[in-house]
Amino acid sequence: MSVIYIGAILIFAIGVLGVILNRNSFIIMLMSMELMYLGVVLLMVLITSAFDDMTGVIWAIAIITVVAADSAIGLSMLVAFYVTRGSINVKSLNVLRG
Amino acid sequence: MIWGVVSAVKVISAVRPVYAVLWLISAFLSVSAVFIFIGLVYMGFIMIIVYVGAIAILFLFVMMMLDQGKEEAGTPIVNIIPMGMIVGVGFLWVAATGGEWVGAYITQQNHSRGMIGGQPGGDIVAIGRVVYTEYSYMFIIVSYILLVAMVGAIVLTHRHGEYGPDEPMRQDVYIQTSRDIWGHPNQINLNSLGRYK
Numbered sequence: 664m665s666v667i668y669i670g671a672i673l674i675f676a677i678g679v680l681g682v683i684l685n686r687n688s689f690i691i692m693l694m695s696m697e698l699m700y701l702g703v704v705l706l707m708v709l710i711t712s713a714f715d716d717m718t719g720v721i722w723a724i725a726i727i728t729v730v731a732a733d734s735a736i737g738l739s740m741l742v743a744f745y746v747t748r749g750s751i752n753v754k755s756l757n758v759l760r761g
Numbered sequence: 762m763i764w765g766v767v768s769a770v771k772v773i774s775a776v777r778p779v780y781a782v783l784w785l786i787s788a789f790l791s792v793s794a795v796f797i798f799i800g801l802v803y804m805g806f807i808m809i810i811v812y813v814g815a816i817a818i819l820f821l822f823v824m825m826m827l828d829q830g831k832e833e834a835g836t837p838i839v840n841i842i843p844m845g846m847i848v849g850v851g852f853l854w855v856a857a858t859g860g861e862w863v864g865a866y867i868t869q870q871n872h873s874r875g876m877i878g879g880q881p882g883g884d885i886v887a888i889g890r891v892v893y894t895e896y897s898y899m900f901i902i903v904s905y906i907l908l909v910a911m912v913g914a915i916v917l918t919h920r921h922g923e924y925g926p927d928e929p930m931r932q933d934v935y936i937q938t939s940r941d942i943w944g945h946p947n948q949i950n951l952n953s954l955g956r957y958k
Contacts, residue, residue: 667795670762672856674769674788679852681773683845690778690824694785697816698769705792708804717887720804721896724888727811728903732910734816738823739917745827 667709675702687752689744693737700730765791782820786813803885 681695704723711719768788775781789812796805892900 667762667799670766673766674792676852677766677769677773679848683841683848685773688778690820690827691773691775691781694778694781694820695773697785697812698772698788701788701792701812704808705795708796708801709799712799712801717891720801720884720888721892721899723804724807724892725899725903727807729906731811731815732906734819735910735914736917738819739914741823742826743917 668706671702671706671709673702674705675699678702689741689752690738693734693741696737697730697734700726700733762791762795765795778824779821782817782824785820786817789813789817801884803883803888 675698678695678698678701681698682692685692685695704726707719707726708723709719711717765788768784768791771784772781772788775784789808793805793808793812796802796808
């Protein structure tokens with residue numbers, strides 16, 4: 664059972680690494696964010712199921728809904744950005760740079 | 762679980778984004794398999810339906826819409842070391858102290874204790890008993906989040922151009938009702954059809 668806990672933490676850490684270390688593709692950054700959500704949901708459900716509690720499962724369903732909304736908004740922002748700039752490179756995301 | 766971790770590593774190390782989406786689907790499948798193995802069958806199927814059926818297909822749609830051309834070299838890795846160190850220290854701190862927070866929260870919230878084990882019908886019955894009663898506020902908030910996401914996605918990807926760039930898209934009832942849809946194909950008024958074809 665502890666293998667699953669460690670695996671969930673590793674999936675979250677790999678998602679963080681993907682967000683940080685990714686340097687060119689915005690869509691892989693969104694996918695790394697999905698990985699972070701995946702690790703969080705798995706860890707939350709496992710911990711509260713170990714206490715025989717339903718709180719984590721209900722919160723996990725809410726988080727899954729928020730993730731769906733989140734990726735929809737993120738991908739539509741990506742499409743709008745591509746229409747505006749003609750590229751989805753992360754390096755060109757510097758409009759707000761002072 | 763090793764399958765899931767390996768898939769996650771392949772997601773962030775894939776060269777082409779299509780392969781990254783496929784490995785992301787693999788990671789979702791591994792996590793749903795874990796859910797099914799620990800007894801939460803409904804959660805496992807919800808993970809497959811929502812993630813694999815909706816989100817991964819959404820990624821694939823966007824990837825088909827965009828032109829995945831040349832990948833330019835991004836910022837050098839020296840520029841991201843400070844942010845990486847900040848995030849790494851924060852992650853270690855949360856991982857070291859987060860268990861006490863979770864334990865304190867769970868010992869406070871004990872009104873749904875004992876719902877999973879010994880329920881006839883599995884976890885879907887247990888979820889259905891609490892999601893409309895004690896967590897109904899969360900149900901309503903989630904519905905509003907979905908509404909806002911739908912409106913936001915439509916507004917962000919909306920193409921203007923029918924009435925000019927600053928005019929919102931609206932219906933013109935006169936044009937819609939005055940279409941000659943039963944006439945001869947060569948005699949259709951193309952000026953009234955062209956706007957809504």
